[in-house]
Amino acid sequence: MATVIRSSDFTADKAWGAQQIANMNGITTRLHWTDQPYKWHVNEGEEVFVVLSGCVEMKYRQNGEELTALLNSGDIFYASIGTEHIAQPHGEARILVVETEGSV
Incomplete structure (x- = not known):
């Protein structure tokens, strides 16, 4: 089955609400x-x-050391195992997250 998702149309009822796209052997998108x-x-x-x-x-x-990166549309952040981080949007943002199932 194929699915088309229009990310620009997606909103959620609460901050960090998510739409599950895929689970590939324990890796979620x-x-x-x-x-x-x-x-x-x-x-x-x-x-x-x-x-x-x-x-x-x-x-x-x-x-x-605490570091900061400003991410704009199209930018990608990679966090290796053990990287402590926080995402702070400036206004509304839509984000695609690929991670191990059950991650915080």
């Missing part, structure tokens, strides 16, 4: 909508975070 920050967290596995629309300030800790 979800489309998120948000207008609020997430929380500092560490995923159990790797994470790929793709900004589809909007602007997201990604803060992360690496070697004891």
Whole structure:
């Protein structure tokens, strides 16, 4: 079965609401909508975070230092196992997240 998803039309009832797109052997792909920050967290596995629309300030800790990257539409953030991070959108954002099933 094939599916077409128009990410620009997707919204959710709450910040970080998600539409499940696929689960490929325990690796999930979800489309998120948000207008609020997430929380500092560490995923159990790797994470790929793709900004589809909007602007997201990604803060992360690496070697004891807090770093910041401003992600715009089309930008990708990769978090390896153990990378503590927080996503803070500037207004509305739609984000594609690929990660291990059950990750925070």
